[in-house]
Amino acid sequence: SFPTRRSSDLAVTIIKKKIKNMIDKENKKKPLSDQVICDNLNSEKINISRRTVAKYREELGIQSSSKRKRI
């Protein structure tokens, strides 16, 4: 059930965009940590762990969200 639990590669791209979008839309002064992003995704029925969210973040070109509060 590996590919089953795994989202389609197309869905993964959409999830990454959602992460990037929510970070960009939310307050840069109060950045969303990967834990919060993970919680939001879980609320959207996208069940992935914090570890995975952090990896997606990196793939998006975002370093750590927390450090981005400098922007």
Place this chain on the structure above:
DNA sequence: CAGTGGCACTTGTG
């Protein structure tokens, strides 16, 4: 203290 990054394990596919 809170958040982040790396390694190893697990499981299906070519």
Place this chain on the structure above:
DNA sequence: CACAAGTGCCACTG
């Protein structure tokens, strides 16, 4: 058999 993706904890950094 080897690879890729997602998941677990620990240790590091600001």
